[in-house]
Amino acid sequence: MNFYIMTLFPEMVMDVLNTSILKRAMDKGIITAKAINIRDYASNKHNKVDDYTYGGGAGMLMQAQPIYDCYNAILKEIRENDPEANPRVIYVTPQGSVFSQEKARELSSDNDIIFLCGHYEGIDERVLEEIVTDYISIGDYVLTGGELPAMVMIDAVARLVPGVLNNDESAETESFDDGLLEYPQYSRPEIWNDKKVPSVLLSGNHQNVEVWRFQKSLERTKERRPELYEKYVEEHPDQFTAKVIKKRNKILDKIDE
DSSP states (O other), rough: OOOEEEOHHHHHHHHHHHHHHHHHHHHHHHEEEEEEGEEEEEESSOOOOOOEEOOOOSSEEOOOHHHHHHHHHHHHHHHOOOOTOOEEEEEEEEEEOOHHHHHHHHTTOSSEEEEEEOOOOOBBBHHHHHHOOOEESSSSSSOOOSSSHHHHHHHHHHHSTSSSSSOOOOOOOGGTSSSOOOOOOOOOEEETTTTEEGGGGGSSOOOHHHHHHHHHHHHHHHHHHHHHHHHHHHGGGGGGSSSHHHHHHHHHOOHHH
């Protein structure tokens, strides 16, 4: 999978992506990430890519042509390997739909994704209409640029690509993967600051462990993200029938935490 980031600050992006799990995945050739400086496509000697907005207003606006030329250079590179490729172009903006684990999973099936990182007061609308396929936000707040949100999304998407994580099960048992928050987890020692690891996790009874973990996920989601809990209950009525709840409670009653 290949990530391309159109940015004014390529070093900022690559300094982060060239670390930890993502670096290991890039070293193995599982993913690639390339930050392309939009200023390299400016048509003036000072590499200026912004100008005043028509109609007045505070701040400067990123111009269409440098972005369009940058995009076409990336597209040409992509189509050298796949002449029919039509990569996703994501404009990182608080005006977009909110990013989610579901969206990350959807994007992880793409071969090539281009991120467009804006600055100043934004980007000339005409080039957005010309090249952007997805408008995505990471939350209802405003940042100084699109680089941080792009890196967040790349991290979330890349870890779902087969081979990026050492243990593929890790990506299947985390918060949001099944609509619930992740259950609490513990490591050695068994007792720390007078707090004990729940005995069920030491029992070796895998059925009891799974039931306990599911129950804790339900409780944590209901407490911390009630809207997710309500959605989960609505979408999984089979897990909340009287018979199933009785069976689950029977197992939980036997577990001594």
